[in-house]
Amino acid sequence: MKPERPSFSVVAERRFRLAGKAIIERHNPYFLPVDRQREICERNGIPFISFAHYDYLGLSQHPDVIETSSAELHRLGSGVGASRLVGGERSGHRAFETELAEFLGVGDVMTLVSGYLVNVSLINFLMGPRDLVLIDELAHNSIFVGAKNGRYEYRTFDHNNLDDLERQLEECRGEYRNVLVVVEGLYSMDGDIPDLPRLVEMKEKHDAWLLVDEAHSYGVLGETGRGLCEHFGIDPRRIELGVGTLSKSFVSSGGFVCADKSVIDWLRFCLPGFVYSVGLSPATLGAAQGALTHLKANPQRVARLHENSLFFRDHARDCGLNTGDAIGCGVVPILFATPEQTMIVSQTLLDAGIYAPPIVQVGVPKDLPRIRFFISAEHTRDQMEKTIGLIAEIVASFDGADAEPRPAIAGA
Template structure:
């Protein structure tokens, strides 16, 4: 007789509980239909403010960006129909990639349909059995998923601790054929950045390669939004590989890889995540291209983003809130003493028209729950002050919490 085994659904339920189901049983702030919530707030005379989205430059509803997406959609239809290698190429793909590479100061760029796919596919493809990948401990999940499934060795170094990285390079470099160091340009949970000048010096001294994930730093760091290299005034061609997403500053979807032109030419024919996936859809391509054009035409948006981010961070700190190591550029977290306090703060914010979901179990240490505030060039001082005041009130114990949320999910 076969032993009784729990069903797939039962196993899933157990894992859900381990992942923190109990925390959200009274109020679930996730998967909120944001469009319905906005409509609900407007009907009730409450201005809706989002700090949950990556629209750093405020371009998602820019008329020129919307028009570019619409034009490409109507000209090409809804899809590309195949892998670009065997039938999905459109002239606009290469035009956009060439313009993006020129803007970023790199040899060439290639786009993929998923930013997550970029890291999972690229690192596994590049590195082999005699290689080592050294990863910042707070790097994105896509990097670690690739590392765990790779044929190479991988080690973690302490976050932004380049003494630790240097020790590992000194101890291990001679044992491997190739070594790849992986960091992020702007860490999306903490809002801090790596010391790129030291990183470049370390990788060059140890004959290693460097990959910088600039998903949150392109369009955000640097005087004109060209990312971490512009922020530190370092030639981007000294970095072997950078990757980015089109879902943040470029208000679209997808990802891209930047490298020397010869490297990109090779990857176009061989990288599994590119070869076996379709190209960007016409609407996604048009919106990303339109956003890039507006970023170049309106560099003042980057300046406004910088000013707003520093304003939010400094005002939050002045209110006694813990913003961790955030430099005040694009992402500013506020840390709480417990998951429950974090959930309450998010609930009170939403009751007053401010959307900023809590991060309590996934992606951060369990003892560091937080709300991430993604700052936009379009946020006003009044909106930021409102959010900070609400959070400060919750932490001080002065903010009442409604028993039921007046949200579209709960029924308006």
């Protein structure tokens, strides 16, 4: 008699438990309805502060951005109805891509409906048999998903360890037709950056291609927010491929590819994630256009973001908190000893109206739990001091025995 096969729901339950269900059984800090939480805080006389959203330039509620998005919605409707290749595009698609390419200093730009989809689709499409992809071990999940689905070999190198990368290139470059090196412009879990000048020198020496995922660095790094190349003073055209997102500094949604114009012209007809996906909706495109226009006219927002980020990192370190290798630009993590401590800190912050969810087992090693703080140009010095002071108090109260998580604000 065959053993009874477990149901789909039973299998899902087992995998959920293995993924860390026990940590959140008594209190779940995830999937919080943020608008309702804000209303609850205000009703209780508690100012609501969010460090959970990557609105680096503080533009998501800006009247200019909302107006531009709303105008496109009313002018063109809610959707574009098809892939741009087979259903045509709107004039705003190409106009925005051209303006964004000029701003970033690259040959051309092509937008896609999902930032995650860009990496999954692009790497797998470009690379083939007898090719190699070398990826920083802390690169985004979308990069690894793209790499694992390909017909090529992929390997990792130690995070930001370019000696390890150089060793691998020297040992195996001759065995492969094409080699693609993949890094991020600003690592979203650690807030650190790669040594781009050495990367460029290395990839040119070994005749490799370089892809820089600047999802978190466009709008953040550089004097005017043009990203990692501006931060280091390097011509962006020396980078074969750039990847960005519209969901962060451009407060919209979707992603984009930067490359030489001839490459983008080719990808418009061939890249699966573009050819077989719908184009950006008018409201989405309008919001991104409004954010780009505002950023170009107001570079002081980038300067204010830099000032806030450095203050947050330095003040946290002065209070004895562990911010790892963060450079203090946009993303600043605070690391804790255990997942339980991380959950307690996050929950206590929420009780005080400060939204900063814990990261304990997704996207980071299990022994390096943290709360990741996204700093905005709109955060005030008082908000940052209040947050760091409260965290320092909680950490000082830990005596080796973790307390039980408490419920969040009543009604949350």
